[in-house]
Amino acid sequence: MGIQSLRTMSVMLAVVVASIGFAACGSSDDNEGTSASQNQFPPLNEAPSDAKEGGTLTVLAAGDVDYLDPGAGYYQFTYMVDFATQRTLVSWPPDEIKTPQPDLSDGEPQVTDGGKTLTFKIKQGIEYSPPVDREIKSQDFKYAIERGLLPGVATGYLSSYLGSLVGFEAAEEAAGESGAEAPNIPGITTPNDRTLVLKFTQPVAATAMQALSLPLGAPVPEEYAKQFDQESPSTYGQHLVGTGPYMIENDSSGKLTGYTPGKEIKLVRNPNWDPASDYRPAYLDAINVREGFEDTASASRKILTGQSQVNGDFPPDPPVLKEASQKYEDQLMLAPQGGNRYISLNTAIPPFDNINLRKAVVAASDREALRLTRGGELVGPIATHYIPPEMPGFEEAGGYEGAGFDFLANPEGDAQLAASYMKKAGYPSGKYTGGESVLMVSDDTGVGRKTAEVELATLEKLGFDVTFRPVTHDTMYTRFCNVPKAEVAVCPNVGWLKDFNDPQTILDPTFNGAAIQPVNNSNWPQLNVPKINKAMDRAKLISDPEELAQAWGEIDTMVTAQAPAVPWIWDYFPAIGSSNVSNVINAFNGNTDLSYTSLTNP
Amino acid sequence: MSNGATTEAVAPFQGPALPESTPGAHTAGQLFWRRFREDRLALAALVFLAALTLTAIAAPLIVAVIGAPGPNVLDRSSLDSFGTATGPSTSHWFGVDELGRDVLSRTIYGARISLAVAFLATGISVLIGVALGLIAGFRRGWVDTVVSRSVDVLLAIPYLLLATGLAASCSFGDGCFGGTLKPGLGVVIFVIAVTSWTFIARIVRGETLSLREKEFVEAARAAGASNSRIVFREILPNLAAPIIVYASILIPQVILYEAALSFLGVGVQPPTASWGQMIADATGVFDTAWWYMLFPGLALLFTVLAFNLVGDALQDALNPKHRRS
Numbered sequence: 001m002g003i004q005s006l007r008t009m010s011v012m013l014a015v016v017v018a019s020i021g022f023a024a025c026g027s028s029d030d031n032e033g034t035s036a037s038q039n040q041f042p043p044l045n046e047a048p049s050d051a052k053e054g055g056t057l058t059v060l061a062a063g064d065v066d067y068l069d070p071g072a073g074y075y076q077f078t079y080m081v082d083f084a085t086q087r088t089l090v091s092w093p094p095d096e097i098k099t100p101q102p103d104l105s106d107g108e109p110q111v112t113d114g115g116k117t118l119t120f121k122i123k124q125g126i127e128y129s130p131p132v133d134r135e136i137k138s139q140d141f142k143y144a145i146e147r148g149l150l151p152g153v154a155t156g157y158l159s160s161y162l163g164s165l166v167g168f169e170a171a172e173e174a175a176g177e178s179g180a181e182a183p184n185i186p187g188i189t190t191p192n193d194r195t196l197v198l199k200f201t202q203p204v205a206a207t208a209m210q211a212l213s214l215p216l217g218a219p220v221p222e223e224y225a226k227q228f229d230q231e232s233p234s235t236y237g238q239h240l241v242g243t244g245p246y247m248i249e250n251d252s253s254g255k256l257t258g259y260t261p262g263k264e265i266k267l268v269r270n271p272n273w274d275p276a277s278d279y280r281p282a283y284l285d286a287i288n289v290r291e292g293f294e295d296t297a298s299a300s301r302k303i304l305t306g307q308s309q310v311n312g313d314f315p316p317d318p319p320v321l322k323e324a325s326q327k328y329e330d331q332l333m334l335a336p337q338g339g340n341r342y343i344s345l346n347t348a349i350p351p352f353d354n355i356n357l358r359k360a361v362v363a364a365s366d367r368e369a370l371r372l373t374r375g376g377e378l379v380g381p382i383a384t385h386y387i388p389p390e391m392p393g394f395e396e397a398g399g400y401e402g403a404g405f406d407f408l409a410n411p412e413g414d415a416q417l418a419a420s421y422m423k424k425a426g427y428p429s430g431k432y433t434g435g436e437s438v439l440m441v442s443d444d445t446g447v448g449r450k451t452a453e454v455e456l457a458t459l460e461k462l463g464f465d466v467t468f469r470p471v472t473h474d475t476m477y478t479r480f481c482n483v484p485k486a487e488v489a490v491c492p493n494v495g496w497l498k499d500f501n502d503p504q505t506i507l508d509p510t511f512n513g514a515a516i517q518p519v520n521n522s523n524w525p526q527l528n529v530p531k532i533n534k535a536m537d538r539a540k541l542i543s544d545p546e547e548l549a550q551a552w553g554e555i556d557t558m559v560t561a562q563a564p565a566v567p568w569i570w571d572y573f574p575a576i577g578s579s580n581v582s583n584v585i586n587a588f589n590g591n592t593d594l595s596y597t598s599l600t601n602p
Numbered sequence: 603m604s605n606g607a608t609t610e611a612v613a614p615f616q617g618p619a620l621p622e623s624t625p626g627a628h629t630a631g632q633l634f635w636r637r638f639r640e641d642r643l644a645l646a647a648l649v650f651l652a653a654l655t656l657t658a659i660a661a662p663l664i665v666a667v668i669g670a671p672g673p674n675v676l677d678r679s680s681l682d683s684f685g686t687a688t689g690p691s692t693s694h695w696f697g698v699d700e701l702g703r704d705v706l707s708r709t710i711y712g713a714r715i716s717l718a719v720a721f722l723a724t725g726i727s728v729l730i731g732v733a734l735g736l737i738a739g740f741r742r743g744w745v746d747t748v749v750s751r752s753v754d755v756l757l758a759i760p761y762l763l764l765a766t767g768l769a770a771s772c773s774f775g776d777g778c779f780g781g782t783l784k785p786g787l788g789v790v791i792f793v794i795a796v797t798s799w800t801f802i803a804r805i806v807r808g809e810t811l812s813l814r815e816k817e818f819v820e821a822a823r824a825a826g827a828s829n830s831r832i833v834f835r836e837i838l839p840n841l842a843a844p845i846i847v848y849a850s851i852l853i854p855q856v857i858l859y860e861a862a863l864s865f866l867g868v869g870v871q872p873p874t875a876s877w878g879q880m881i882a883d884a885t886g887v888f889d890t891a892w893w894y895m896l897f898p899g900l901a902l903l904f905t906v907l908a909f910n911l912v913g914d915a916l917q918d919a920l921n922p923k924h925r926r927s
Contacts, residue, residue, distance in 0.1 A: 297886030318700070319890045322684040369678045372685030373701070412678075453701055453872055457676050468871055 041325070043333040043575065043585035045095040047281060047596045051582055055602030056286040059592070060299045061312035062445055063473035064262045064291050068248070069237035070215035071148045074156040074520065075477070076337075076497060076589060077313035079215065081289065083586065084267060084594040085242040088217035089120055089141065089196075090209060092588035093279060094596050097338075098501050100213040100588075101279070104136065104243065106194075115203030115543065120196040127272040129247040131254045132221050136243060137193035140219030147182040147225070148216055149175035152232030156520045157499065160509050161211035164200040180230040182222075202541055210500040213588075218242065224254070245273045245282035245595055262472075265289035267594070283598035294472075296446035303576050304328045308599055310577040310592050313473070314446055321375040321574055331579060334572040337590035338391060339497030340383050340506070342565035343370075343455050344481075344524035346489045351434050351464075352525075356425035358563035363407035364418035364458050367568040373450040380571035382411045385560045386496075386506055387552065388570040392545060393503035396553020403557045408567075418462060431463030440490040441480040444470035452492040455566070459490070466490075482521050491524050494565075497590060503552035504540055511559045512536050525564035532558050637919035644915030647908035654905060658713040665707050670695070673711040673875045677702040687891045697893035699883065708875035709897050715876045716905060719791055719860040720853045726795035727856075728849050731802030732841070738803070739810025740833055750807070753800045761797045762862060768793045769868035786871050794859050802848050806841060813837045843920040850913035854906040861902055877902045 065078040070086045073079070083091070090100035090109070102108055106121040126136045145162065148155030149172055162168065166187030174183040187199045198208060211217070221241065228236040239254040241247070246267040249258025258266030267287040275282065289312060293299035300316035303309040304324060316324060324332040345352040345361060352358050367382050374380075384402025387393045402408055406417060419430030427433055438459065442452030449470055459466050471480065473493075481491040499505035509515050513528030532555060539551040560567070573590050577583035580600045586593035639645050657664055662672075671677060680688050680698045689697040696706035738749035756764075772778040772789045813819060814837065822836050863869035864878030872879065877898040884895035 295886045317886065318685040319687075319887050322682075322686055323890075325684075366676075366678065369676060369702075372678060372681055374685070376683045376685050378684065449872075450701060454676060456873060457674060457701075460674070468873075470872070 041329070041332050041334045041574075043335045043587070044583060045585055045587050047283070047584055047598060048582050051281065051283050051598040052600065052602050053283045053598070054285050055283075055308065055599035056288060057284050057581065057594070057597060057599065058309045059287060059289040059312040059594075060293045060303060060309055061289060061291045062293050062296055062299070062314045065265070066474055066477060067237050068240055068256075068259065068265075069153060069234060070218045070240075070242075071144065071153040071155050071220070072234070072237065072520070073215055074522070076591060079589050080312065080586075080591055080594060081248075081265060081267070082215045082218070083244070083589065084246045084287065085240070085244040085248060085270075086215050086218035087126070087243040087278070088215065089212045090217065091213050092586060094584050094586040094588075094593045097587045100210060100500070103278075104219065109209050111205045111209070113199075113205075115205045116200045118198040118200070118205040118208055122194045122196060123277060124194065125274065126243050126277055127274075128219075128221060128241045128243060129270045129272055130241075130250070131252055132224050132241045133272060134221070136219045136221075138190040138196040139193070140221055141196050141217070142185075142188045142190055143182060143222040143225070144218060144220040145188060145216060146171065146185050147220060147229055147234075149185075150180070150182055150229055150232070150234065151176065151519075152180075152229060152234040153236075154517065154520045155216050156517070156522050157211065157214065157509055158216065160504075160512070160515055161204075161499075162198075162208055162216075163514075164202045164204050164208075166199045166201055180232070182226075182229060203543065204540060206543070207502060207504065207540070210502065214499060242270070243273070244270060245275070245278065245280050246270055246287065262291055262474075264291060280595035282595050283602075284594065285602075287594050294445040300324070300576060303578055304331055305578075307578045307580050310581055310583055310597070311575065312591070315374060315379070315574045316576055317447060318372070318375045321378065324574070324576055325378065328576070328579075331577050331581075331583075333575045333583065333585055334378070335575045335585045335590045336587075337497050337571060337573050338388050339495055339570070339590075340386050340388055340567055341493075341495035341569045341571055342383070342386070342567040343451075343490060343492040344494050344565045345563070346487070346491075346524075346526055347562070347564055348484065348526040348528070349487050349489065350436060351432065351438065352489055354425050355563060356421045357432070359407045360418045360421035360425060360462060361459065362563045362566050363410075363414050363421055364462055365455060365566045365568070366413040366458065367411045367566070369412075369454050370451055370566075370568040373454055374447050374569070374571065375574065378572075379574065380569045383567035383570050384408050385556050386511075386567055387503050387556045388498065388506070391498060391501065391503055391506065392549035393552035393556060396550050397556035397560075398553075403560060405560060407563060408560070413458070415461075422462065427463075429463075433463060437465045437467045438489040439467045439469065439487065440492060441469045441471060441476055441486075441488045442491075443473050443476060443493045445472075448473065448493040455490070455492045481524055483519055484516065484521055484526060485518065494524050495571075496522070500588075503549070503556070504536070507552060507555055507559060508536055508540070511564065527559065527562060527564045529558075529562060532562070634919050638915050641911075641915040641918065644911045647911035647915075650904065650908045651912065654713055654908075655717060657710060658717045661710050661714055665710055668695075668706075670707040670710075671704050673708045674703060674873045675707075677704070687887070687894060689891070689893050696897045697891070699880070699894050700887070700891070703873075705880075705894055705897055708880060709877070709901050711875040712877040712880060712898055712901065713905075715787065715864075715870055715874065716857050716860060716902070718787065719794065720857050720909075723791045723794040723798065723856050723860075724849055724853050726791070727798040727852065728802055728845060730795065731799035732806050732838075732845060734799070735803040735806025736810055736833055736838065736841075739807040740814055740829070740837065746807070749803065753803055756797065756800045762859075765793045765797050765859070765863060766866055766868055768796070769863055786874070790860055790863055790869050793863070794856055798852060798856065798859070802845070802852070805844055805848055809841055809844060810837055813840055847913065847917045847920060850909065850916050854909035854913070857902070857906055857909070 066075040067073045087103050089105045091103040092100050104123050106123040110119040122138050147153050148158040165185050167185050171183040171185045189197045225236045228234050228239055238256050247270040248256050249266045249268050250256050296314040297317040297320050300320040345358050347353055385397045387397050422430045443449050456466055456468055480486045480488050496510050509522045511527045513533045515523045516526055535555050542548045542551055575585055582598045584593045584596035680702045687698050687700045694704050734749050738746040769789055819836050822832050861878030864876040865882040869878055870876045880898040881895055888895050
């Protein structure tokens with residue numbers, strides 16, 4: 001999932017537990033100061049003992065979810081809604097970051113056959129929300145995974161984590177040809193309504209189990225969804241049903257009445273949800289997600305001074321963050337995200353198909369200035385590679401200092417070094433003199449736009465003629481940066497949150513050539529280096545934790561050496577809430593957990 | 603009936619007739635200037651506009667002389683540890699914005715955008731409006747019908763909505779017309795020009811309808827003057843006054859128009875400094891970074907006010923019957 005697009009795990013609980021963790025990792029002075037600041041605003045990862053039921057919470061958002069369809073969504077903000085409406089085979093209580101717990105799975109799944117077979121028993125008595133109104137069965141999970149291959153759904157992480165399913169490749173081809181019919185993946189079988197068996201060609205069952213904590217692991221009723229899946233893109237997202245404590249308001253036919261794209265998502269209680277079957281308390285009666293708050297500074301102030309509100313997809317602007325940290329300390333939490341942010345450079349098209357040109361851009365970039373656009377030291381340490389702190393492989397990739405590449409040595413940018421790389425790239429003047437204009441598409445509001453403008457200044461100083469296009473956040477992803485055909489040279493507002501506590505989830509969807517997709521693409525730089533791809537394929541099969549950390553650490557170094565992007569922060573999400581909100585942060589997703597949050601005065 | 607041959611040259615237009623009783627006035631130009639300068643406020647406004655124009659032209663020199671950084675130079679050291687902007691200081695007289703860019707420098711450079719749009723968009727708009735109004739008023743018939751109905755349709759559409767839609771559609775990819783009109787200043791000028799010509803077209807059409815029936819036009823026709831000669835040598839010169847007056851009224855509207863488009867995000871593209879864009883960026887932080895809105899806001903206010911004052915004075919000077927008492 002992109003930084004605002006990823007599901008994540010959050011090593012952060014470790015950070016909250018101990019700033020000692022940072023010191024033990026050999027933190028730089030910068031990071032010691034950072035952890036001290038962040039510990040002033042630790043996130044709440046469990047509901048208070050006196051949490052009250054009732055009331056309506058309002059979530060303010062600048063943009064929209066990417067897709068409500070659980071098969072298509074791949075965005076942190078979307079997951080906030082998904083986790084409240086879609087139960088999955090395994091899922092994440094707000095204080096869990098290492099191992100998901102059984103949710104729709106009846107007990108722990110079984111891993112057998114040397115890690116090649118994964119078996120789930122499906123809980124009984126769980127029903128879909130209206131109008132489907134029937135008990136879930138194992139076939140629904142099979143369909144949910146298979147429909148992910150349809151071009152109209154195109155699950156962004158399906159091949160990364162479930163690509164080793166027996167018969168996957170043939171199914172993938174069949175889906176491409178037919179377009180409207182979800183292909184059968186022979187490796188997924190359902191001996192009865194309560195048993196789901198996944199067979200893999202390689203020992204990846206443990207990884208696959210964690211992957212099924214993502215919304216793809218939510219059941220989809222084929223008899224209901226099939227008609228919508230025949231369209232491309234699928235319109236199932238406009239007729240959604242689920243099994244979570246909440247549902248999006250709909251009419252008797254199932255058509256969503258509570259979703260107006262770009263404006264509002266209304267969540268109401270799911271009448272078919274049985275609290276006895278779920279660990280979620282679901283205190284709130286309703287949740288209104290109100291979108292279109294492009295003036296994020298005003299929206300942040302509204303939250304801090306108002307009632308019953310939290311921020312959804314935007315961090316508060318630096319002036320408001322400053323105000324919150326000084327005047328509204330109890331309403332601010334820094335939620336570790338276990339991810340990174342970077343500025344991707346498209347390696348597939350000129351001019352950034354030239355590695356020395358890319359190194360010049362990375363060397364010239366002022367990462368301190370980039371970090372200031374989000375609020376300075378308080379929001380995270382400067383990144384020197386891609387695996388975030390506390391994740392296996394972080395230390396092996398060089399820790400906070402990085403692997404020692406010269407083009408990442410100076411966080412304030414190094415104009416001289418940049419010029420030398422430009423000369424190596426074939427521009428003796430030290431500046432770009434090629435004729436092409438470079439297209440940069442960014443967020444049009446808030447901190448995203450500021451980040452883009454900082455990098456724009458860097459590119460222009462290097463001599464690039466930049467065509468700068470600020471657009472809405474969801475448009476930036478769905479029409480430009482996620483679409484290789486759009487040929488966007490620079491996407492300045494991307495990043496990645498780990499899908500779970502495995503460095504594969506940071507590097508594989510984003511830098512493996514095999515992960516490049518025609519739509520919903522998350523390998524924004526379109527990096528496709530055979531040696532790196534092969535190293536990743538080998539590393540995916542490692543089960544020993546130390547070996548795994550070493551392997552992925554080395555891969556991180558190989559990726560960083562290619563300069564496909566400017567990594568600039570391993571950040572925290574500043575979650576803010578009104579004074580009457582007990583804002584519980586889901587450590588996995590790094591933002592508000594709607595099923596645990598409550599109001600002090602409902 | 604004339605055989606079409608021109609038998610004698612038609613006397614060219616000399617300007618408004620000199621009132622016999624005005625002492626000391628020898629030419630129309632002198633008379634105009636005397637009337638204009640009686641309005642001291644307008645004179646001051648004219649001086650302001652002249653200074654503003656010079657500032658816009660010499661912006662790089664002025665910024666260098668006063669020691670301010672360029673409009674797009676990011677000065678990280680001028681931000682605090684949270685990345686928030688700092689206010690007026692000795693190193694940044696008007697403070698900085700949230701990226702550390704000097705507000706004074708950007709305000710100076712912003713004048714270039716406002717004046718460029720003002721003069722170019724107004725000029726193009728006037729050209730289109732005068733041409734179509736002349737043709738419609740002189741030719742009558744189906745030509746007049748087509749032009750007049752087009753004006754009616756365009757006037758019925760909220761112009762800001764139309765402009766925003768046009769600007770937005772030309773702001774992606776290669777722009778419009780196969781890349782001829784690239785996103786940025788060109789789109790802004792184009793959009794304003796094509797949505798602003800309608801008023802002047804109506805005015806010119808009305809005046810033309812009246813003038814074509816005048817005796818001097820009949821005389822010219824009787825003398826064998828061609829239609830184009832009548833339009834350009836007889837009618838158009840008599841339209842000079844209303845055209846000048848209308849253009850001077852249109853300019854401040856165009857400046858505000860550009861500011862509105864930039865405010866809505868479909869004007870000039872970042873990082874180009876534009877007063878409207880600066881005001882839009884300052885909206886969310888006005889209570890903590892007042893300088894960021896104040897200075898470009900004042901610049902916009904004074905510029906529009908100055909053009910309005912000059913426009914009023916021009917109207918009075920060119921048409922004494924409408925002079926204020």
